[in-house]
Amino acid sequence: MDDSDWKYVEQMDTQALQYLMSAYGQDIWNLAFLLTKRHHLADDITQDVFIKVYQSIHLFRGASSMKTWLLSITRNIAINYMRTAFMRKVTLTSWISSQGVGVSAEKEVLEQSVTEEIWRVVLKLPLKLREVLILHAKYELSMKEMASVLGISEGTVKSRLARARKKVSAYWKEGAAYE
Amino acid sequence: MNDFEPEWYNRLKGSPVNRRTFTSDHMEEIQQKASRLRAVNIQKQRARRTRWMMAAAAAFAIIAGLTLYHSKLGSLASEYWKEITVRHVPPEPVDPPKKIENEPKEQEKLIPLKIDAASGVLKDVWPIDDVKDISVYNDQTGEKIEIPKERQYVVIQALAWTDLVKAIALNQDAGDEKVTLALQMEDGTEYAIPYSPEQNTIDLGGGLYYASDKILLLVKGLLEPGSRLAELDRVLEQARVEYSADDSPKIDDSFMYDFRRLLIDGSDYIEWQTRLAAYSDVQPYRYFDSMGEKLDTMGEYGGADNLIALNSQLVFASSQYKTVDGVGVGSLEDEVLKKLGKPNLKTKTGWGYKSGDYVRFYLYFEEGVVKYMSINMPS
Numbered sequence: 140m141d142d143s144d145w146k147y148v149e150q151m152d153t154q155a156l157q158y159l160m161s162a163y164g165q166d167i168w169n170l171a172f173l174l175t176k177r178h179h180l181a182d183d184i185t186q187d188v189f190i191k192v193y194q195s196i197h198l199f200r201g202a203s204s205m206k207t208w209l210l211s212i213t214r215n216i217a218i219n220y221m222r223t224a225f226m227r228k229v230t231l232t233s234w235i236s237s238q239g240v241g242v243s244a245e246k247e248v249l250e251q252s253v254t255e256e257i258w259r260v261v262l263k264l265p266l267k268l269r270e271v272l273i274l275h276a277k278y279e280l281s282m283k284e285m286a287s288v289l290g291i292s293e294g295t296v297k298s299r300l301a302r303a304r305k306k307v308s309a310y311w312k313e314g315a316a317y318e
Numbered sequence: 319m320n321d322f323e324p325e326w327y328n329r330l331k332g333s334p335v336n337r338r339t340f341t342s343d344h345m346e347e348i349q350q351k352a353s354r355l356r357a358v359n360i361q362k363q364r365a366r367r368t369r370w371m372m373a374a375a376a377a378f379a380i381i382a383g384l385t386l387y388h389s390k391l392g393s394l395a396s397e398y399w400k401e402i403t404v405r406h407v408p409p410e411p412v413d414p415p416k417k418i419e420n421e422p423k424e425q426e427k428l429i430p431l432k433i434d435a436a437s438g439v440l441k442d443v444w445p446i447d448d449v450k451d452i453s454v455y456n457d458q459t460g461e462k463i464e465i466p467k468e469r470q471y472v473v474i475q476a477l478a479w480t481d482l483v484k485a486i487a488l489n490q491d492a493g494d495e496k497v498t499l500a501l502q503m504e505d506g507t508e509y510a511i512p513y514s515p516e517q518n519t520i521d522l523g524g525g526l527y528y529a530s531d532k533i534l535l536l537v538k539g540l541l542e543p544g545s546r547l548a549e550l551d552r553v554l555e556q557a558r559v560e561y562s563a564d565d566s567p568k569i570d571d572s573f574m575y576d577f578r579r580l581l582i583d584g585s586d587y588i589e590w591q592t593r594l595a596a597y598s599d600v601q602p603y604r605y606f607d608s609m610g611e612k613l614d615t616m617g618e619y620g621g622a623d624n625l626i627a628l629n630s631q632l633v634f635a636s637s638q639y640k641t642v643d644g645v646g647v648g649s650l651e652d653e654v655l656k657k658l659g660k661p662n663l664k665t666k667t668g669w670g671y672k673s674g675d676y677v678r679f680y681l682y683f684e685e686g687v688v689k690y691m692s693i694n695m696p697s
Contacts, residue, residue: 153349160345168340169333178339185340186348193352195611219475257326258334276330290442308324 145205151196160189163206166278167213173273174217176262184220188213203284210278211288214270221266260310268303275300358588358696428500428510432523433482439608440522441478448504449474454540455498457512462500463540469555473499476530477511479608480520487519487526488604488613497537513537518603528606531616531629546618550626550633553682553689557668569663574672579658580679580693582632582639587678587693590632597623605629630695639691645681649688654681 148155167188172181191212192199199208261269274280274288285300286293435443452470454463465473493516501509512521518534519526539551560566577586585593594600594617601618607629617627624636640646643657654669661669663677667684670677682690 153353156349156352157345160340160348164340164345165333165338169335172339173334181339182344185344186351189348190352190355194355219479255329255332255334257329261330273330276327279331291445291447304324307326311324311326 145196145199145201148199149197151193155196156189156193159192159205159209163209164189166206167209170210170213170273170278171217173258173262173277174214174266174270175221180217180220184213184216187216191216203287206278207280207284207288210274210280214288257307257311260307263310264303264306268299268306271296271299272303272307354696428498428508430523431501431509431511434524435482437483438481439478440480440482443482445503446474446478449501450504451502453500453502454513454537455500456541457496457498465536465540468559469536472530472532472536476533476606476608477520480522480527480529480606481608481611482522482527484611485527485606485613487517487528489517490526492517492519492521492526497541515541518605528604528613530608531603531605534603534605534616535628546626546635550635550690553667553684557665557680557682560665560667561663567664569670569672569677571662571672574662574674575659575679577673579642580671580673582634582641582691582693584642587632587695590693594619594627599623631692632694633690633692635690641691645688645691647688647691649681651683651686654688 164185168181168185171184171188172178175181175184188209192209199205203211261272264272270289271285274285280288282293282296285296289296291299431444433440433443440446452465452473454465455461456463492512492514495514495516497513497515499511499513499520501511503509513519513529513533514521514526515534515537517526518529518531520529520533521527535547535551535554538545538547539555540548542548543552582590597619599619599621600623601620602615603617604613604615606612607614614629615627616629619625619627622636622638624634625639626633626635635647637646637648641658645654645658649657658671661681662672663670667682669681669683671679671681673679676694676696678694678696680690680692680694681688682692
């Protein structure tokens with residue numbers, strides 16, 4: 140199904156949902172994980188993203204690609220989760236099960252067997268820098284798309300991206316020096 | 319952006335974890351949940367349609383009756399009108415309560431926030447990320463109340479997701495009781511957003527918009543610490559803090575409860591919604607549900623009913639409501655353990671019981687005694 144076809148869909152059936160999940164599910168999960176650094180939260184956020192899309196596909200009007208739209212929803216829901224903490228359980232009861240973790244976020248990240256050392260470095264970045272870097276490097280979004288997803292100006296995106304790259308390069312070199 | 323990419327850049331194109339974490343089981347679960355949600359929505363739509371048809375039938379019957387007895391009613395109505403116009407003469411004006419004058423009031427020095435955009439959510443048209451600190455001014459007394467840092471997310475979140483179309487207040491009169499939310503930005507600028515606790519609305523310059531239910535609880539907690547909503551806010555917040563702590567307990571998934579044992583007075587959340595329609599002693603507040611992107615109503619049910627309907631959560635504050643095992647407000651911890659059993663999730667203040675996939679039944683304790691019992695909307 141082309142991106143342009145989705146804008147004519149008023150109500151989604153489970154087959155279409157299955158198609159979207161197969162095509163973008165892992166990408167969505169990865170972004171949720173990279174933003175929250177928590178495996179369980181990434182599970183819940185991915186679920187919320189697809190439920191929201193299932194209920195609100197009529198809001199997709201093709202202004203961006205389907206992938207960018209999904210990434211935008213994922214980012215917003217992830218930020219919401221991180222901001223609202225427990226009170227979110229009122230509307231998303233599944234949150235509570237994911238919140239009851241006994242280990243710190245950083246420890247959990249290590250336990251997730253991150254594939255590359257570089258990801259450990261990226262996960263050390265503050266959220267504002269991390270999200271820009273991930274959207275650009277991993278998801279290959281343009282400046283304009285990132286500005287739209289993050290709700291900030293292109294100038295701010297550029298400045299944050301430059302800072303993120305600088306920091307990661309510094310950590311990366313520092314790490315290499317010890318090896 | 320500079321096209322030069324560091325050598326590590328390409329490594330970020332791969333997956334951060336070394337296995338597939340979004341599996342067919344996840345997809346299956348989401349599909350089932352989506353189907354259940356749609357079924358519930360269809361059920362609700364049908365119920366709404368039935369109510370409309372009944373209302374229409376009742377209106378038709380009344381109009382028919384009025385038409386039949388028009389001449390007789392005409393004279394009766396004329397006499398009644400005379401009576402009520404006499405009865406309802408407005409009372410003599412009395413001196414208005416004197417306000418404490420603080421010229422100029424601190425909050426009047428703030429810049430009133432004015433949003434000109436006609437659509438979208440507030441975070442897309444105003445730099446909400448730059449808010450550094452938030453406080454509340456009581457407009458009647460001029461008193462400034464700091465909102466604790468750990469609670470400011472309530473205001474930030476509600477403002478960020480205020481939909482400039484869907485959250486417009488149905489009643490554009492904010493009423494007399496007002497407070498001012500003062501937002502200090504990173505560059506030192508301070509903005510004022512008038513908030514009405516009566517209507518649960520914020521004034522964004524171009525009109526009134528409904529706030530979230532959590533803002534209402536927060537403001538009540540700050541301004542009327544003795545009120546029922548403030549009490550509830552205090553206990554829910556305490557539970558939130560305990561659940562959010564780094565050393566918070568993990569949910570125990572090794573067992574779950576038969577849903578019938580977690581019903582309150584034999585009803586689940588959906589059935590309670592129907593039952594509440596018959597309750598009359600209610601103080602309703604509208605709010606904007608940003609997740610559902612719709613307006614909704616929460617209610618404080620007074621008198622003997624004594625329960626509070628929040629967004630997707632019913633909180634029972636009276637000992638008259640019980641589970642089938644006899645657990646209710648006023649039960650002691652030991653009594654709960656004996657009658658119902660151990661919770662799947664337990665902190666000092668909040669005990670959660672799981673039925674099916676989620677924890678849907680909570681007991682909130684104060685000094686070892688159940689203060690509130692709550693059930694959540696099935697998600």
